[in-house]
Amino acid sequence: MPNDNPFQDPLRFERQAPECAVVIFGANGDLTKRKLIPALYRLAYDRRLAAGFAVIGTSRTSMTDDQFREKMREAVKNFSEDTPLDEDVWAAFARGLYYIAGDVTDPAMYQALAAKLAQVESERHTGGNVLFYLSTQPSQYATIARGIGAGGMGKGAGWRRLVVEKPFGHDMSSARELSSQLHEVFDESDVYRIDHYLGKETVQNILAFRFGNGIFEPLWNRRYVDHVQITGAEAIGVEGRGAYYQEVGALDDMIQNHLLQVMATVAMEPSASFRATSVRDERSKLLRSIRPWKPDEVLENTVPGQYGPARIGGEDVPGFRQEPGVDAAAQTDTYAGLTLYVDTWRWAGVPFYIRTGKRLPKRVTEIAIQFKSAPLHLFNRDGDADGLNLLILRIQPEEGISLRFLSKRPGSGMTLRPVSMDFNYGSSFGERSPSAYETLLLDAIIGDPTLYTRQDMVEASWSVVEPIQNVWRNHKFDFPNYASGSWGPAAADAMLARNGHTWRRP
């Protein structure tokens, strides 16, 4: 028997998933309908899935296989933004959809699931490969992992992997506890902690941009970079999730996972190869190199915020404390601004400013790398052109890269003006970018964890965030401290001003 498939042609063939069953816990939930099934259907549409592919959905709601198929068909119709519902493709895909109802705390459910898996393996030839996807409340993760183990599904004829959604704990000790509970059944190498930010095309392109080109990396250090700003702004408020959000806050919801991972991708050292372990090792090393603030340094270098009511575009919008389900005296941070330093030779002394918030002027996620000014001002710039060399890596909404530099204005005088050179994914390449979930689901099925978060990375992130969290929880802030529709609290501006910097307006 040949060891490798002699028909493979990696130059022309797309990456493809091997045969497997995906078991989705919480299959009646929003994530399944809006993201998971549309992403899997798109993979089927693009011929990325093996013929022996199946999905087993499970939740408490009672449904037959056919009812589940019909529900998922509606989900694909409603939430697949740029993929037509092709009846033939759907029919083939739907034949691999199964459903069982059950309570995740009931051992009988896992026996039923094991029987269903055996049936699917025989009918669909999935080779015993199973990807368990936990799209449930985080409080159920440990219960489900143990149930899978007790039901004898943690091991089998093929591989077994577990995908979990954030949050990965709510502090260091709960993160460690969760990991150890998952490890009772799954090895760390089989646990895929999903961070959909890392599946975005631009975040992946940061690696290509930095390490595929020889011209940027020599500038990527303390000698040439003045500071870095990472912004993850949302224009919306808590949108009916006030009760949940007031227990979480912006620091835990966005910075602990998404934005620190983005920062690690921007600042990490080149890895020796593009193998998952190498890339994740470098990301992890960077996170461990972020200087944690001592308690007496926290308020100087971090700013929490909470939005108050305002009138935006002729419409009155409520403050956070007026949102349904929110405590009228809530101390929740809906905004978080941090100054961080990376204690490495490359980045020593370079501030990384990170901010995220709800009800900011617009939805935008981008990284701005501000380069130092030219050492000598040859041209009369009146100081206003200082710091104009700026590299912007835009993650959303328009994925792309912009470089701002000075150019001579046409004419006889020596007047300079800033110009921007833009590379826009949407316009420079007409090809549709896969959604983050398509990328990440395919990676998990193929067994490539490069874009997934590892336990040591989670713990390194908590070691940065937890000291801030502790101080914020023990301090009473005068909230609200920024109006909805503004760029955040004045204290955040003051934090940068102390270093002679100002926040950009993305």
Added chain:
Amino acid sequence: MSTTVAPEKILRDLAALWVEEGKQGSAGVLRACSMTLVVMAEESDDAAALGETLAALMPEHPARTILVRLRAGSERTLSERVYQQCWMPFGQRRQICCEQIELVASDAALGDLPSVLLPLVVADLPVILWCRSPRLSAMPEFGDIARLATKVVLDSAAFDEPEAAMARMAEAQTRGVRIADLAWTRVTRWREMLARVFENREMLSRLSGVAAVKVDCGARHETSAWYMAAWTRNALAAASLAPAVTVVRNSEAIHVELSGPGLRVALRCDGGTLAVTVNDLTNQTHLEPASDYLLMREELGVARRDTVFERTLSTAARLAVSSKTE
């Protein structure tokens, strides 16, 4: 009709277009270019359809396009015009423009073309020559034009004698010319689906049971069928297997079947659906019609040497020639 073309003037005209474009709106324009795409088409070739194909290719493969329209006849004609293609990105700023140059050349002026094309190709970027005219590719001047190119794209299915065309391509390849054949590109999805079947370890273990490979096709798909047969044969040979490989002309569409004791893998296309049957299990998948746009999109995306194709072309040419002599 003009009989001379000055490349310098074309470049000046292009520069003037950029200046003009820059005056319209404050955002300015960006020139996007990843290659020079030289397209050679007969004057009778559907200009509107070809224009649409090139326009569709530009967002993903921005290029300086040089379209050479070939006029049969002995009267010497060589003329040019330049224009741009711009499109609005999602941000609604006019941002990206590509350059297009159109030349008209009669047969008698073909010998002058290399000296016109050489200064017009963009420095330091690949030059892709897409020759849509079988007539031109058989002319002696074609060799000089092809020498400018990093890669020459032909379509053996468009030739009156496809076997002879394959043989010529295989011969050119031995001289170091990088060839691509759209008849090969047409079978990529088929090959991909066949490869998928053997990603399954159980199926891979049964590969040694393949005793026969049969490719059934109509005349229109003959070269694609030869490629499919040759590629399958080469892949199986790499696994030390040597089944009987046959190509027969029975059906209008291509039908591929690998068979042996207790094993049958078949691929058949019906409309926009490709059905892959493994013994009693059939899986259907969406298969877009292989338009010129899709085929060229794939070829322009292959920047490196395609060693799989190179090996397949040699085998396919041999298979086709030996079938003729049998």
